[in-house]
Amino acid sequence: MGELLAQTALNALYAASYLSLVAVGLVLIFGVMGVINFAHGELFMLGAYGVVVFYADLQLSFFFAIAIGLVFVGLVGLGMERALFRPLRDNPLGGLVASIGFLMVLQALAAMGFGVRMEHVPPVTQQVISFSDKVHLAVPRLYVIIAAVVLLTALWAFLKKTQFGWALRASAQDPEAAALQGISINQTSRIAMFIGAGLAGVAGALTAPMVSVNPHMGHSVIVAAFIVIIVGGVGSLEGAVVAAVAYSLVHTFVTTFYDGVIADIVGLSLMLVVLIVKPTGLFGTADRA
Amino acid sequence: MIIKFLKDSVTRRRFLTQSAAAIAATGLSTRVLAEDKVIKIGFLAPLTGPVAAWGKPGLDGCIIWAEQINAAGGVKLADGDYMVEFIGYDNEYDPAKARTGATKLIREDDVKFVMMLGGDTWPGAQPVADKTGMLFSTLLPSDLSPDTHTLLAPAEVHPIYNVTGVEWLAENKPDLKTAVICAQDDALGLPSVATYLAAFEAAGIEMVEPPLLFDPATTDFAPVVTKLIAKDPQIVCLDTCYSDYVHPIVEQLFQQGYKGQIISCTADFYDQMMAKTSVDFMEGFIFQFPDFDDPALNADNINFQDPNGFFAEYNKRHPGEWGAVSWEYASIMDLWKDAAEKAGSAEPDAVLAAMKEGGKGKHAFGTADWWGEDLFGIDNALVGNWPVVVIEGGKAKIKEFRSIPDWYAKHGDLLKKHMADYGQMWDQRG
Numbered sequence: 001m002g003e004l005l006a007q008t009a010l011n012a013l014y015a016a017s018y019l020s021l022v023a024v025g026l027v028l029i030f031g032v033m034g035v036i037n038f039a040h041g042e043l044f045m046l047g048a049y050g051v052v053v054f055y056a057d058l059q060l061s062f063f064f065a066i067a068i069g070l071v072f073v074g075l076v077g078l079g080m081e082r083a084l085f086r087p088l089r090d091n092p093l094g095g096l097v098a099s100i101g102f103l104m105v106l107q108a109l110a111a112m113g114f115g116v117r118m119e120h121v122p123p124v125t126q127q128v129i130s131f132s133d134k135v136h137l138a139v140p141r142l143y144v145i146i147a148a149v150v151l152l153t154a155l156w157a158f159l160k161k162t163q164f165g166w167a168l169r170a171s172a173q174d175p176e177a178a179a180l181q182g183i184s185i186n187q188t189s190r191i192a193m194f195i196g197a198g199l200a201g202v203a204g205a206l207t208a209p210m211v212s213v214n215p216h217m218g219h220s221v222i223v224a225a226f227i228v229i230i231v232g233g234v235g236s237l238e239g240a241v242v243a244a245v246a247y248s249l250v251h252t253f254v255t256t257f258y259d260g261v262i263a264d265i266v267g268l269s270l271m272l273v274v275l276i277v278k279p280t281g282l283f284g285t286a287d288r289a
Numbered sequence: 290m291i292i293k294f295l296k297d298s299v300t301r302r303r304f305l306t307q308s309a310a311a312i313a314a315t316g317l318s319t320r321v322l323a324e325d326k327v328i329k330i331g332f333l334a335p336l337t338g339p340v341a342a343w344g345k346p347g348l349d350g351c352i353i354w355a356e357q358i359n360a361a362g363g364v365k366l367a368d369g370d371y372m373v374e375f376i377g378y379d380n381e382y383d384p385a386k387a388r389t390g391a392t393k394l395i396r397e398d399d400v401k402f403v404m405m406l407g408g409d410t411w412p413g414a415q416p417v418a419d420k421t422g423m424l425f426s427t428l429l430p431s432d433l434s435p436d437t438h439t440l441l442a443p444a445e446v447h448p449i450y451n452v453t454g455v456e457w458l459a460e461n462k463p464d465l466k467t468a469v470i471c472a473q474d475d476a477l478g479l480p481s482v483a484t485y486l487a488a489f490e491a492a493g494i495e496m497v498e499p500p501l502l503f504d505p506a507t508t509d510f511a512p513v514v515t516k517l518i519a520k521d522p523q524i525v526c527l528d529t530c531y532s533d534y535v536h537p538i539v540e541q542l543f544q545q546g547y548k549g550q551i552i553s554c555t556a557d558f559y560d561q562m563m564a565k566t567s568v569d570f571m572e573g574f575i576f577q578f579p580d581f582d583d584p585a586l587n588a589d590n591i592n593f594q595d596p597n598g599f600f601a602e603y604n605k606r607h608p609g610e611w612g613a614v615s616w617e618y619a620s621i622m623d624l625w626k627d628a629a630e631k632a633g634s635a636e637p638d639a640v641l642a643a644m645k646e647g648g649k650g651k652h653a654f655g656t657a658d659w660w661g662e663d664l665f666g667i668d669n670a671l672v673g674n675w676p677v678v679v680i681e682g683g684k685a686k687i688k689e690f691r692s693i694p695d696w697y698a699k700h701g702d703l704l705k706k707h708m709a710d711y712g713q714m715w716d717q718r719g
Contacts, residue, residue, distance in 0.1 A: 004519050007545070011511040116341040117610070118533050120561040128544050138544040141511075209565075210540070211508050212533035216339055220506035255512035256519075260503030261474050263512075 003134040008256045014141045016248035017148035018203045022221055023228040023240040024152060025199035031172040031235040032192035035085050035095035039103035040225065041218025042110075043197045046073045047204030048213045049110060052119045055208075062124045062209075069205040070198045077197025081189050089185075103218070110215035118212040144206045151199065152241060159237070168192060172235065224251075227267055231274045233284025243282060246270075325372045328364060328635045330625075331394035331403035332618070333387060333414065336379035339505075342532050342557065343406050343428070344379075346610055347618035351375050351404075353602050354619035357594075364626050367633030373622075376400055384413030391417040391425075401635040402625055404618050407432040408476045411440075424637035426621050428614065431480045433665035434715045439641060442661070442670040443624050443650065444617040446693060448481035448529055449664075449704070450675035451554055452488040453691035454575050457677040458524070458552060459492035461688075465523040465550055467497045471513055471538065472528035474502040481529035481554060483707040489526075490707075491700040497522050503534075510534065514541035527553035532612070540565045552576070556680070557612040563683060574680040578613040585676070585687040592651040593620050620653035624671075627651060654690060663701060664708065666715040672697075 026040045050069030054060045060068075084102060088094035127139040159165035170178040171188040179185055204217075211217065228247050232239025247267055254263035274281060332351060334344030355373045363370045376398045378390035387410035394400045395417065405414060407427030418425050418437055427433070430442035430449070458465065468489050472478035482500045489496060497520045503513050517525055525542060527535055535553060542551065543566040556562065556576040563571045579586065581600035586593065593599070593616065603615055628644035629635050644650060648659050650671045657673025674690040697704065708714050 004515065007515050008512065011509075011515060014511065015509055111337055116337045116345065118342075118536070120558065120564070123540075123565050126543075126565075126567075128546075130546070133546065136545050211537060214339065214533065215337075217508065220508050223506065252512045255503070256516045259501050259516075260507055260513060264504045264506075 003132055006131065006135045008253055010135070010137050012249045012252035013145055015252055016245040017145045018207050019224055019228060019248055020148050020152060020241050020244040021199045021203035023225045023244050024155065024237055025196035026225050027229050027235060027237055027240045028192050029196040032168055033085055033189050034092050035099065038096060038099040038222065039106060040200055041222030042103045042106035043073050043076065043200040044204035044221050045110060045215065045218040046076060046106065047201030048208040048217060049114065050201065051121055051205045051208040052114065052213055056119065056121045066202060066205040069201050073201025074194040074198035077193040078190055081193035086186065086189065107215045116215060118214045121209040121213060124209050140209055147202060147206055151202065155195065164191060227271045230271050231281055233281025236281065236283035239281055239283030326369055327374050328371045329374050329376050329398055329400045331398065331400035332375050332377045333380055333390045333394060333403050334406045335382040336377060338381045339533065340382040340531065342612055343614050346612045346615040348375065348377050349607050350603060350615045350619040351622060353599065354622050358626065365630050366635060371635065380410050382410055384410050387413035388417060395421050395423050401637060402640065404621055422637060424641050428617060430661060430665055430670040431476070431713060433661060433667055433669050435666040438667065439637060440669060444621050446670050446672050448484040448554065450577055450693055451481060451484050452696045453675045453693060454552055454577055454677050455485065455488035455492050456691060456696055457689060458575055459494060462550065466494055467522045468494050468524035468526055469496065469498050469501065469517050469522040470526040470528055471501040471503065471517055473505045473530060473534060475505055477529050478502065479711050480708065480713040483711040483713050484704065485526050485528060487700060487704040487707045491703055494524065510537045510541050514538060514545055518545060518547050522549065524550045524552060527551065529554040532557040536562055543570050555613045559680060559685060568683045571680050576678050577675065579676050579678045579687045580611065580685050581616055583687045590655040591653065592623065592655065593653040594623060624650055658694060660694065663705065664714065
């Protein structure tokens with residue numbers, strides 16, 4: 001039983017890591033721009049296809065492919081900010097609808113460029129760290145855990161210690177007051193969108209060798225990410241991380257000890273309970289909820 | 290793929306030359322010219338979306354089939370020779386789109402026969418079939434019911450043929466006595482779970498856990514695999530999981546140190562699974578869908594025309610894309626053509642009558658019986674032998690053809706019991 005618990009905890013840690021990256025990016029975009037980006041799962045998908053192109057097809061280094069993916073998906077995010085969200089800044093519902101349309105465009109482009117079948121991404125390494133006969137951690141999964149810790153720590157430092165970070169937080173708290181202090185809302189929106197999209201892209205790129213890469217792969221990720229940000233409190237970065245860990249623990253343990261279908265039901269029930277008990281989410285505040 | 294296209298450094302002149310050659314070759318080989326008489330066949334299946342792997346390769350196979358048949362003179366009916374043309378409609382595995390597609394294919398395109406994957410999409414098309422009397426085929430006999438006499442399952446009796454793999458396993462590896470199953474919770478997964486449970490029970494193999502069902506939206510299979518192998522089963526059964534699930538599950542089994550037997554309905558793109566695990570890990574993997582370059586398919590009793598040539602042509606056009614359904618829709622067309630020529634007509638009722646004449650039909654893997662009343666309420670499934678395929682030395686090999694009716698004669702009651710337990714009998718489906 002001890003080994004089963006340990007293996008399940010490692011599985012949950014991996015799930016929490018990539019889900020945190022996706023959810024934090026989603027929260028950052030919402031926090032600064034007030035837009036619910038439904039195309040966030042497709043940014044995750046673009047990151048995975050970046051690995052397909054640069055690592056699997058062009059046979060460049062895996063980590064170089066991830067870096068290119070981060071920049072490319074970040075630039076797509078910038079494009080979305082400029083072309084979709086900025087013109088609709090005064091209409092939050094308009095941004096949401098535009099992002100739904102854009103996710104379909106991205107899915108169609110992926111299907112046209114790569115076909116509808118899953119892409120084969122060769123393993124980065126087949127190394128497995130074995131703690132015992134029944135407790136294993138594949139090294140590619142360890143990469144995801146390390147990347148999540150490093151990137152989220154770097155984001156925390158950026159937001160707390162740099163002027164750009166202060167500007168982002170000020171814009172998130174009160175955009176009008178921030179603008180009156182000389183903070184460019186366009187500039188903070190661009191930064192938020194680049195970072196948010198880039199995090200989703202990195203998550204997709206890192207997990208690409210371990211999942212089925214296809215044009216529709218963003219769907220299940222975005223569903224889990226929405227549950228996480230609702231539980232954590234919409235607009236709260238800390239809440240997103242805590243909720244990602246909590247959701248992943250619950251979902252993974254229920255899958256292992258009961259089954260996957262029940263795990264989905266429990267995950268959704270968790271969200272409902274939080275909404276009933278604390279409608280703003282665990283770390284949310286009333287003005288953003 | 291875009292990158293491959295760019296890597297080939299295509300010049301404008303080369304592109305135009307090759308395009309012209311391709312157009313000319315296509316026109317000559319298919320011989321569907323303006324003056325030809327044409328029979329249109331509807332292909333109503335998922336061509337995009339998560340289930341496209343069980344639709345699109347079938348259409349690719351049918352296009353090769355049509356070119357070969359048209360080059361040989363077409364379908365010979367009472368009033369002359371007809372070329373065959375496929376009209377594809379992407380239902381995206383969505384029942385509403387299946388209904389729209391069925392209506393469009395029949396009313397606007399005037400097709401004479403509609404091939405489907407079936408499953409969740411059949412309820413969408415069924416009212417159209419009932420209203421028009423159009424002849425339909427499905428790959429999933431669990432769609433059959435006495436309500437629709439014009440729906441046939443002539444290619445495969447999914448999931449009943451899975452019993453042959455378990456039966457072979459039990460005879461050839463009698464020491465393996467414990468098993469677990471995982472499956473996605475959907476119209477493909479559940480009847481297959483019931484079938485494997487019956488097959489394992491018939492073979493005296495004990496289930497150490499109830500079947501583990503997972504949400505079709507699952508992407509991380511580590512928790513599923515941790516649970517599957519927690520009690521050290523000797524056999525892990527992957528049921529009829531889609532390729533998108535089989536690959537990550539197998540990779541997880543490898544990463545979590547599993548060393549036992551794996552059995553699965555399909556192992557599409559098994560070379561990719563080997564790349565993610567190892568040749569040794571995949572050794573002995575049992576499944577049900579052969580590569581068509583297998584010498585065993587050249588036997589006299591095999592009715593599929595030139596399987597080795599078809600496989601070579603398919604791989605030339607679609608390298609690395611051969612899958613479970615690449616040949617199946619084409620094999621249905623062999624049966625349809627045979628019946629249409631026997632009837633001298635392409636009209637659905639005439640073809641249906643000719644197809645079922647004598648209660649037997651030429652299935653791809655040998656002469657088979659129209660069967661199914663026990664399970665489906667109607668004898669519209671063509672059932673005979675099915676191959677057991679095992680990966681040996683990195684290559685899929687047919688080990689044996691086994692008789693599904695023979696297994697059913699001995700263990701049919703078990704199968705009905707498990708099907709009923711999972712609500713999969715035809716009279717239980719809502």
